């Protein structure tokens with residue numbers, strides 16, 4: 273029977289939704305499931321980890337794992353993969369996943385795939401589907417090894433709220449710290465803000481908002497809707513938005529219920545990060561802007577005029 | 592400091608890419624230097640300008656398009672080029688490329704390897720990280736800032752899930768760079784002229800001293816069996832006219848048709 277190990281996605285001590293999504297898919301395939309959680313002060317999450325749908329929880333909980341460091345994180349995942357004899361090892365879509373998955377694959381001599389949207393298991397044969405070339409094509413990939421390490425694209429699998437697992441905690445020993453790539457500090461400019469990956473609504477600004485006043489205007493709308501607040505790269509390059517707000521091929525990949533693109537032209541690198549959204553609204557003064565090719569609803573107009581009206585109209589219906 | 596950067600030829604993503612019968616239609620495609628490799632080259636050249644360094648690029652592949660991007664690397668300021676051209680490399684995966692770059696590294700005694708964070712054709716982001724594992728070297732991916740501390744240490748920032756992570760790395764090491772790290776320079780005329788005269792050291796796998804069997808045991812760990820068209824979204828309803836009117840209409844649709852408000 274296929275065994276799937278899911279690497280828990282934990283941020284600021286909270287288990288992220290992607291973990292349940294991956295475990296839901298694993299259970300739907302009919303696999304045996306386990307989860308590996310790496311961090312500091314996370315032992316209390318074991319019930320949540322079981323609830324998310326895992327039947328074994330490998331937990332590496334150590335002070336030294338407080339700040340992310342790829343090498344020790346890798347050791348923990350490899351340790352759990354060996355103990356569980358995992359056939360597939362899945363990471364949710366995150367910078368951690370992207371940094372650790374290839375390392376785990378190299379250490380296990382397994383195949384590695386990034387950004388998968390589907391996985392089929394037929395006896396011993398694993399086949400996966402993934403987008404490539406900035407989402408312009410999809411690839412079907414045949415895996416030639418027994419094991420596959422993969423990062424699952426954001427929004428690819430849906431959480432099944434009806435599933436849950438059983439609690440069976442296996443403690444992992446603390447890994448060796450990386451003495452050659454030493455993490456000194458983490459500058460966080462996002463704490464307390466709504467995580468783009470979790471938000472039901474994401475509102476992003478592009479060069480069309482021009483300056484800080486334009487950002488503030490749109491931020492008001494985002495606050496009204498408790499929406500995640502994202503950005504195109506142009507605004508990051510201009511120093512107006514933080515790098516971790518960037519949506520797109522090199523930024524966050526988001527798949528919310530509603531994505532609003534305000535003053536964003538719709539370059540393929542931006543589209544690569546948001547076309548998985550359920551509904552897309554675009555506001556742009558250029559009727560030919562490529563963003564309108566992917567938007568369900570498009571408003572051709574000046575966002576400085578449109579956004580205040582949007583706020584008013586939304587307030588009206590929300591009461 | 593001796594710096595090695597990797598250079599890959601990729602299909603120009605700004606052009607239309609069409610798929611038929613499970614394969615990409617080659618007709619009309621154009622090839623360019625991977626955008627993140629431009630960042631890698633720029634990083635190497637800037638380190639050379641600030642500190643003393645010798646920069647070498649390695650490119651895997653053959654033909655005019657690869658020569659063109661190597662010349663561009665020269666024009667941007669890279670000193671030396673190694674090109675591995677072997678017909679066996681048609682069907683490869685990141686571990687095979689990493690195995691080849693490993694061999695190049697071992698023959699050159701480099702202090703720092705800089706790769707792009709991913710290639711625009713694969714979007715996989717694995718080669719540099721797997722290479723570091725093969726070489727048992729420290730590795731930091733998704734780097735957005737780099738600075739030499741001394742001959743044996745560099746300081747880097749990477750964009751991680753918790754924010755900007757700052758690390759000190761002992762050399763030799765591998766870093767993979769994001770596009771946020773710099774703005775790649777446009778080669779100046781003088782650089783372009785000089786680039787034409789520079790020599791590219793071309794070799795096949797045998798010339799590099801490695802056999803195909805050593806690389807993937809004859810078979811890649813995974814292989815693409817089929818390309819498919821992406822499901823493209825359909826353009827929906829676009830409204831032009833009086834801002835108050837069309838905005839109210841769209842809000843109504845968001846609430847009552849899409850049911851997302």
Ligand SMILES: Cc1cc2nc3c(=O)[nH]c(=O)nc-3n(C[C@H](O)[C@H](O)[C@H](O)COP(=O)(O)OP(=O)(O)OC[C@H]3O[C@@H](n4cnc5c(N)ncnc54)[C@H](O)[C@@H]3O)c2cc1C
Pocket residue numbers: 477478479480481503504505506507518519520521522523524534535536537538539540541542545555556557558561573574575576626627770
């Ligand atoms: C390797 C690589 C990776 C990249 N990764 C990313 C990525 O992850 N994310 C990303 O976003 N980009 C990425 N890019 C950059 C991308 O190619 C575009 O340059 C960028 O997305 C453009 O941002 P923009 O739409 O805000 O700006 P622009 O393209 O300048 O568009 C601004 C838009 O605003 C509209 N506008 C102007 N004024 C108003 C107004 N008053 N009201 C309404 N509309 C108005 C204009 O009509 C225009 O359509 C990447 C590029 C490369 C090469």
Ligand SMILES: Nc1ncnc2c1ncn2[C@@H]1O[C@H](COP(=O)(O)O)[C@@H](O)[C@H]1O
Pocket residue numbers: 597598599600625627628649650651652685688706707708709710711713714715716717718719
């Ligand atoms: N054929 C190749 N030749 C040279 N460098 C490569 C090759 N394939 C991958 N690389 C390097 O590895 C990085 C990551 O590629 P990938 O793992 O395919 O996303 C790229 O930015 C390149 O610098």
